[in-house]
Amino acid sequence: MGRIGLSEVTVAELDEARAIVDIASVQNRYNLLDREHEAVLDACEEAGIAFLPWRPVAAGTGGARAEIAEVAEAAGATATQVTLAWLLARSRVVLPIPGTARIEHLEENVRAAGVSLTQAQYDRLDRLTAVQH
Numbered sequence: 048m049g050r051i052g053l054s055e056v057t058v059a060e061l062d063e064a065r066a067i068v069d070i071a072s073v074q075n076r077y078n079l080l081d082r083e084h085e086a087v088l089d090a091c092e093e094a095g096i097a098f099l100p101w102r103p104v105a106a107g108t109g110g111a112r113a114e115i116a117e118v119a120e121a122a123g124a125t126a127t128q129v130t131l132a133w134l135l136a137r138s139r140v141v142l143p144i145p146g147t148a149r150i151e152h153l154e155e156n157v158r159a160a161g162v163s164l165t166q167a168q169y170d171r172l173d174r175l176t177a178v179q180h
């Protein structure tokens with residue numbers, strides 16, 4: 048039997064759909080520096096629904112980019128890897144789906160699953176959205 052996933056929904060739309068049918072997953076744009084759908088992620092976590100952030104790689108600019116690079120160096124990883132590691136640490140329901148046309152990026156992204164951030168590194172990245180906006 049198939050399962051139903053939603054894309055680019057608000058919390059209200061998710062609730063409306065869940066009143067009709069079981070929802071397996073939600074796919075919204077979300078990354079370290081783009082937290083518009085924070086409340087949707089929280090709702091998915093509470094309901095045990097998989098949250099698949101599209102465009103999960105957050106390159107950043109200016110101060111945010113420099114801070115991500117510093118955390119990456121301290122973690123022994125690339126900037127992309129720490130932004131993906133932050134996502135994986137953000138919630139147990141998060142499953143990032145980075146798109147890439149390059150094998151080396153694919154391998155780098157898969158290896159992000161093995162990158163562990165300290166709590167201080169996680170918190171530093173977590174605060175960056177305020178720097179960006």
Ligand SMILES: NC(=O)c1ccc[n+]([C@@H]2O[C@H](COP(=O)([O-])OP(=O)(O)OC[C@H]3O[C@@H](n4cnc5c(N)ncnc54)[C@H](OP(=O)(O)O)[C@@H]3O)[C@@H](O)[C@H]2O)c1
Nearest residue numbers: 054074101102103104127144145146147148149152155156
């Ligand atoms: N639900 C929706 O509305 C929605 C919208 C858009 C996409 N999606 C889904 O999201 C998934 C990914 O979408 P997408 O292909 O558009 O990709 P994306 O994750 O939105 O962005 C891909 C970009 O990130 C870059 N990138 C990936 N890994 C990188 C790395 N390690 N270092 C530097 N840059 C890196 C890619 O460049 P390179 O190619 O050079 O690596 C590419 O420019 C797909 O399954 C797609 O269907 C869903």
